[in-house]
Amino acid sequence: PHAAWLPDDAFAAIGSRRVVVAGDGALTGTVAEEVAAATARFGGAFSRLEVGDGVADAELVLTLAPAEAAPAGAAPAAPAGAGTPPDDADADESFRFTRESGAVVVQARADAGLLHGLFHVVRLGEAAFAGPDTDETHAPATDLRMLDHWDNVDAHPTMGQVERGYSGGSIFYDNGFVRADLSRVERYARLLAAVGINRVAINNVNVHEHEAQLLTDDLGDVVRIAAVFRRWGIRVHLSVSFASPITLGGLSTSDPLDQDVAHWWVRAAARVWEAIPDFGGFVVKADSEGQPGPFAYGRSHADGANMLAAAVEPYDGLIHWRAFVYDHRQDWRDRSTDRARAAFDHFQPLDGTFSDNVIVQVKYGPLDFQVREPISPVVAAMPRTRIALELQVTQEYTGQQRHAVYLGPQWSQILGFRFWEPADRDGGSPTVADLATGRGKAAADPGTGTWHKPAGGFAAVSNVGDDEFWTGHPFAQANLYAYGRLCWDPTLDPTAVLDEWVGLTFPGTPDAVRQAAHAVLDRSWETYEQYTAPLGVGFMVRPGHHYGPDVDGYEYTPWGTYHFADRDGIGVDRTVRTGTGYAGQYPAPWSATYESLSTCPDELLLFFHHVPYTHVLHSGKTVIQHIYDTHFEGVERVEAMIDAWSAASTLVDPRLSERVAERFAEQLRSAAEWRDQINTYFFRKSGIPDQQGRRIY
Ligand code: GCU
Structure with missing residues (x-):
């Protein structure tokens, strides 16, 4: 399979250096194997030592802390009170990262921390060894x-x-x-x-x-x-x-x-x-x-x-x-x-x-x-x-x-x-x-x-x-x-x-690849939202497999996922005052924010309210015009994604390029299908034309 985010080249910075791994434990063994493989590949030097052995000329030391010297502040802060996890040293995944004159030491209380420390250095690459002296402690937000x-x-x-x-x-x-x-x-x-x-x-x-x-x-x-x-x-x-x-x-x-x-x-x-x-x-x-x-x-x-x-x-x-x-x-x-x-x-x-x-x-x-x-x-x-x-x-x-x-x-x-x-x-x-x-x-x-x-x-x-x-x-x-x-x-x-x-x-590729990947992905979530179900109403997918548009696919089913569109309007009234009361499950201020039409965020409007197509959003557009505009724009954005990637497609693995191209073709087809079904459905329901007179079927 594809190397994903761990191609051999991701280990070049480590592999070309003099690296010491010290300590016992199964995961320290895993760290040592990784380092040995990398140094063999990129011409560095690897030694496996005991904790505390002299490591004078090493450029990277990955070591368990001596028993008496746990890294300062390594234990993540936990609030007092019921349920505080026991201080389980073996489960400690934190590590300390210090750099002095370009030499890096990663120190951990437990071997799990050492493994995370290794991959921290991999992620940083050359940057791990460059820059001013530093002393940082890294710990996960949670061990779950x-x-x-x-x-x-x-x-x-x-x-x-x-x-x-x-x-x-x-x-x-x-x-x-x-x-x-x-x-x-x-x-x-x-x-x-x-x-x-x-x-x-x-x-x-x-x-x-x-x-x-x-x-x-x-x-x-x-x-x-x-x-x-x-x-x-x-x-x-x-x-x-x-x-x-x-x-x-x-x-x-x-x-x-x-x-x-x-x-x-x-x-x-x-x-x-x-x-x-x-x-x-x-x-x-x-x-x-x-x-x-x-x-x-x-x-x-x-x-x-x-x-x-x-x-x-x-x-x-x-x-x-x-x-x-x-x-x-x-x-x-x-x-x-x-x-x-x-x-x-x-x-x-x-x-x-x-x-x-x-x-x-x-x-x-x-x-x-x-x-x-x-x-x-x-x-x-x-x-x-x-x-x-x-x-x-x-x-x-x-x-x-x-x-x-x-x-x-x-x-x-x-x-x-x-x-x-x-x-x-x-x-x-x-x-x-x-x-x-x-x-x-x-x-x-x-x-x-x-x-x-x-x-x-x-x-x-x-x-x-x-x-x-x-x-x-x-x-x-x-x-x-x-x-x-x-x-x-x-x-x-x-x-x-x-x-x-x-x-x-994509290590070692021109910057064009980086730029293209950002152009494709940075706003892609929003783009998908634009050409699918509008304003937080949800679903409108084909029942069963859930791929592609089907506005009424779930409307008369037992699954509880409805949009209630009729000729006048759309959305689910989940207010306390006139609806299902769901908005009241939030603490203040959100209960009030969602309850009121005047404060409910546009992107969730139809999740909380049933409104006429002519309702004016905070954006200044009517609901129906928003539906038309976002669906046309969503497809245009997919076209722009495909254009943006074309500059990069010849700079990466051809098989990957081929796969991306095949998926893009389907995304464009599917986005256009979504646009046309959604726009047509709401045009037929509401009878309100698109202000810009674009093609609706
Ligand atoms: C969704 C999904 C199911 C899944 C369920 C779950 O409904 O379609 O396949 O079993 O979530 O989270 O349990």
Whole structure:
């Protein structure tokens, strides 16, 4: 497969120097192998020493800190109070980076930190060794930086080998078996380590029959996969079915308050950790889209999660319990049910009742990974619960890796969102990233004064498969890269992160490649939004596979994703005063901001309000004219992207160029289809012509 962001040339700066690696531990071994390979390739010198040995003429030293001298300030700040993780020195991923007269020392308390330090130097390249003397400590914002694979062991009849996967087959499984050759998984683990991912859930949250057995009969397969990831500092998690005691254990119930059920899970967990001592924990999709859960027994999600939490607690295991719970069989005629409300309605009342090792995993928006949604109010509503923010790297609703859409800017906006803006007390009001990572003072909820529990961290659905370029569209690699980097430091500028990706992926190419990649990707999220569903209304995709336009595709279905367009107007009234009340799930000031037509941001207008086509936006345009203008402009922007890349296409690997060209052709076709269907639909509904008289069918 393609080298992605770790081509050999990315190691040139390290490889041409005199490098020392010192210390023990498996990951120090991995670091040493990387350095040995690089120095062999680029003519440098490599020595492996003991910590504290003389290293006089080394240009780069990667060393574990002597036991008594932990790097200053290396431990990330954590707020006091319930749920503070124990000071686990082995899990310490921080490192210290010092440069004196061009010689670099990377020092870490634990070998995981050394591995991250190595890749920090790789990212910097020559710049690591240039510039003024410095002494910096780097630590991740959270130690919970996870990717979820929606991979199936058996290719599913409709969803295939990877649910919502747009990159070929699974790198783990092939038609009913775990692959004999896991060398691709090894390369993947290395790529992930280089961007700081440290946990991977290896099977689909929809746990089908065969996949359920990974927990029991097929545990040996998980052991093999975990061994590959372990060399790169990554722990493995499993998605499990809540009905396992019945389907695997032969019990008559999976009631979480039943003693036999609890014991079944205790024994299952004991077997898993015996086989995989650094196993991470279980991911659970319960009572969601047909998956089994505690509701069948009249129990709450806290009952279900806490029962599992008790089983994994002796091993410091985690339960990632997903909050994606809603009625997927609603009657479209029923205007009182609002899917957007569901996660909050189910989970907020349970705040404070989850065990310390339960993490409630919340999708960033209340619906489903749309190109634009308000941030889920659940993130703010449960200060006494560990919350993980769930993102989707796989582009289910954002072009399915046929369209070039760089999601870094969207994630950055989500991570930086402040529920209690403007800041009303010292330290500012917390961002979403603060709430998910429990970082310091800023994570106190100004509404209640309650400290948010630390570290629920981040999770996201992976976009990788056995495709030559890993991700279908080669540019979709940038999304995987950015997800890792933003988990490590949510305050990074997404354009700068993209720049890192370009520099590593296309080393030694003329600057034209860098410029073209930025021209294509910097504003691509906004471009995709322009030619698809307008003003935050969402969906309008083809049912089932979710690719391409179909304005009414979901309008009369049980899925709860409606736009309510008629001849006069469009949008969902989610106000407290006249609508579903969803706006009231936000703390002030956002509850009021979204409630009022005069303050609701344009990009979310139709998520919160039903308005006439002639409603005038803050931008000064009517809704209908905005729809026409953005759809014409979106397609023009795709044309401009293609033009911008043409200058670079001959400067990169021809196979990559060919793949990009093929995807661009499809993006342009699809964007034009979106433009014409959306414009035509709303012209026919409203009868209002385009002010500029452009072609509408
Ligand atoms: C979306 C997606 C499903 C997935 C679900 C989930 O609805 O289309 O394939 O199972 O999200 O997140 O559980």
